[in-house]
Amino acid sequence: MIMRFVFLMSVLIPFISWGQLPKVSNGKMERITDFTSHYVPSRNVDVWLPDGYSKNKKYSVLYMHDGQMLYDPEMTWNQQAWDIDNTITKLLKEKAVQNVIVVGIWNDKKLRHSDYFPQKPFKNLTPSQKDTIRSQLRNAGRSEKEFSPNSDNYLKFIVKELKPYIDKKYSVYKDRKHTFIAGSSMGGLISLYAICEYPEVFGGAACISTHWPGTFTLKNNPFPQAMLTYFESHIPDARNHKLYFDTGDKTLDALYPEIQQKADNIIKKAGFSEKHWKTLYFPGEDHSEKAWAKRLAQPLRFLLND
Numbered sequence: 442m443i444m445r446f447v448f449l450m451s452v453l454i455p456f457i458s459w460g461q462l463p464k465v466s467n468g469k470m471e472r473i474t475d476f477t478s479h480y481v482p483s484r485n486v487d488v489w490l491p492d493g494y495s496k497n498k499k500y501s502v503l504y505m506h507d508g509q510m511l512y513d514p515e516m517t518w519n520q521q522a523w524d525i526d527n528t529i530t531k532l533l534k535e536k537a538v539q540n541v542i543v544v545g546i547w548n549d550k551k552l553r554h555s556d557y558f559p560q561k562p563f564k565n566l567t568p569s570q571k572d573t574i575r576s577q578l579r580n581a582g583r584s585e586k587e588f589s590p591n592s593d594n595y596l597k598f599i600v601k602e603l604k605p606y607i608d609k610k611y612s613v614y615k616d617r618k619h620t621f622i623a624g625s626s627m628g629g630l631i632s633l634y635a636i637c638e639y640p641e642v643f644g645g646a647a648c649i650s651t652h653w654p655g656t657f658t659l660k661n662n663p664f665p666q667a668m669l670t671y672f673e674s675h676i677p678d679a680r681n682h683k684l685y686f687d688t689g690d691k692t693l694d695a696l697y698p699e700i701q702q703k704a705d706n707i708i709k710k711a712g713f714s715e716k717h718w719k720t721l722y723f724p725g726e727d728h729s730e731k732a733w734a735k736r737l738a739q740p741l742r743f744l745l746n747d
Contacts (some may be wrong), residue, residue, distance in 0.1 A: 463513030463522075467530035468492050470512070476623040478602050480594035481556065487545040488602065488611070489526055491533060496612045497690070501541040501745060506557065506624035506631060508545025510730055519635045521730035528737045538745035539619075543657070544607055546599070554583045555596075557627035558590040559618050559634040560656060561624060562664065562671040570663040577656035596635055600642050616644075617681070622742050624648035625733050626693070629686075630655070630668070636682060645683035647740035649733055652693070653700040672707055679713040686719070689726030700721065719743050 462470045473486040487508050494500070505511060505525075512521040525543060532538040549556065565570065578584040599622075608615045622643050624632045629651035649743040655664035677684075686704065688697040703722050721739060726732045 451542040478598045485547040489543040500621035504622045506628035508547045523597040555591045556595040557631040558589040560592045562667040581657045621645045625649040626652045640677035645744040647685040687721040691727040693728035
């Protein structure tokens with residue numbers, strides 16, 4: 442009976458692996474290998490701890506999507522990375538941000554789009570509109586089977602399973618004021634969805650090059666308006682949440698500025714001040730980790746400056 446219990450616990454409890462970690466120039470990396478979830482397939486989670494991390498201090502937590510793209514370009518599919526360890530280390534030395542650890546959640550390549558696609562706005566579409574979205578994603582090679590978002594379960598994995606694990610294992614603040622979520626492209630979209638769905642959990646979201654279209658065309662695409670309608674009715678309280686957005690205007694980012702301006706109007710209408718909201722436009726910048734790394738200090742300063 443005891444052996445069976447040990448076996449079950451070894452399967453259910455994620456563990457730290459020290460092999461094949463991304464190289465970092467600053468801080469220390471720990472990996473939770475194949476974090477087991479009741480909501481989504483298991484996946485790796487990389488936890489970055491800053492230089493001088495100590496159990497005697499308390500740290501804020503920044504949850505980031507596409508965790509395998511954050512640190513080491515030699516280990517990414519396109520040889521680009523966010524270089525987040527160097528950026529945060531520099532900001533910490535400047536005392537521009539609060540003490541923070543980074544929880545990088547790996548994506549599942551085959552399921553990334555369904556994990557990151559906001560589910561409730563999709564459900565609000567008509568059957569014909571849903572078929573249009575499915576067709577557009579199928580034509581773009583993002584969905585072999587009938588597309589169905591799984592983002593509600595993905596967020597449950599983060600909020601109900603991963604966050605409690607991080608809160609228990611690391612010396613972190615557990616409250617909303619010190620809990621943030623960030624990502625780019627579809628990762629920006631799911632970050633926005635996360636703070637709208639769980640405003641009691643996340644105090645700030647950085648939505649970088651937010652992929653408002655959901656698919657890869659604006660022609661005959663009902664999703665951007667559905668997402669904006671959802672956002673307007675679910676926007677978190679302007680008094681105790683921070684929202685950061687940005688976009689370039691080249692490659693895929695060329696689809697975003699007009700929709701982003703509509704989102705900006707929603708945010709203004711909701712009463713957000715400059716302290717709690719920032720949208721930046723970067724003319725000439727494209728849709729890449731290289732571009733996001735160049736401006737990463739902006740959202741980090743904004744979210745973590747208290």
